[in-house]
Ligand SMILES: Nc1ncnc2c1ncn2[C@@H]1O[C@H](COP(=O)(O)OP(=O)(O)OP(=O)(O)O)[C@@H](O)[C@H]1O
């Protein structure tokens with residue numbers, strides 16, 4: 001990150017970078033005196049105890065009069081604990097980042113819909129979230145730094161997907177102005193960076209000892225275990241950042257051992273993120289219980305709907321193609337009750353009558369999904385990712401010297417992605433497995 005700025009002002013002393021994600025968000029900072037020492041925020045109020053929560057859910061809760069209440073785990077838990085009747089008046093937002101990409105005529109007036117159906121300007125929702133991060137980071141910096149930091153000493157960075165068009169990037173900038181992260185008079189104090197480029201620089205920075213460390217856990221970021229240097233001058237690599245909303249690709253080549261990166265192909269990507277699996281689950285529920293019922297349930301019991309999706313999220317994370325056993329997803333009592341009242345039959349009957357195979361009713365009041373059912377939910381998203389990576393020209397240049405053909409069998413569940421790499425020139429195979437989400 002460049003630290004140059006107009007001569008009149010003083011240099012930045014700290015860089016704070018916010019990773020604003022579709023499903024979860026976080027930030028990290030480093031002091032410009034020691035830029036390699038990166039402090040990642042890992043303690044989030046309300047996070048699951050004993051677990052390093054590197055990010056907090058991108059969830060925002062506003063009071064019935066549209067004032068900020070909470071963000072992240074706190075927002076999720078507070079919403080969960082509201083009385084069901086009361087919850088209908090509160091505004092809860094989640095997974096809203098994608099709307100910025102999908103809206104073709106994005107303006108500062110564009111609105112977002114809360115779970116209860118109320119509308120708020122999207123720019124305000126983003127500004128609330130950014131303001132939360134600003135205050136969180138300022139407090140953290142105050143605790144960590146001996147001298148008092150002036151506001152203009154902080155350079156802010158917000159990462160956005162590579163596929164975002166200029167209006168979306170400008171939207172993020174305007175939201176940062178509204179959140180008073182920086183003032184529009186000092187635009188250079190805010191950098192909008194591309195997510196996969198940040199990820200690529202991170203991979204480049206991985207040191208040998210880190211790679212060895214990881215290899216003992218059998219997580220070797222795609223590098224040959226026998227070579228001594230993870231990445232050399234001339235090496236090309238592709239970073240596929242598979243997030244909740246988007247999958248972003250960068251193709252870089254290392255130009256010198258010290259480190260400049262050459263972009264071989266412009267950052268690209270598409271809306272093939274893992275929330276596609278959540279949408280597939282919702283579609284499956286619509287097939288079983290009817291779309292009208294699901295829409296009605298969401299509107300009338302918004303907090304229970306959020307609970308159901310949290311229950312699905314937990315099971316989603318344990319699913320794996322090789323797993324043969326079925327998994328159970330608890331349906332909130334209010335779902336079972338609401339269905340009975342509104343449709344005059346039990347959920348069990350609905351399941352029996354539906355033509356959705358692989359999903360049964362378990363006697364403990366849960367949806368029982370076979371591994372085939374779970375795979376079906378993942379399939380559309382996985383094939384979009386595989387197709388997109390295949391379209392990348394660097395993968396298609398078959399004659400490219402030094403090209404490595406990678407036969408990948410991807411494993412989504414448990415986040416561990418196993419790949420087998422074969423160097424086409426030497427026919428040597430290398431075993432590797434990549435952990436996409438926790439580096
Ligand atoms: N073990 C797992 N198996 C399957 N999916 C998982 C697993 N762990 C996380 N996910 C999914 O990955 C997504 C979160 O990934 P990540 O935190 O990279 O996204 P994000 O940064 O919020 O989104 P984006 O960068 O696209 O805006 C969620 O949809 C989550 O359900």
Ligand SMILES: [Mg+2]
Pocket residue numbers: 019020021022195243244
């Ligand atoms: Mg992300």
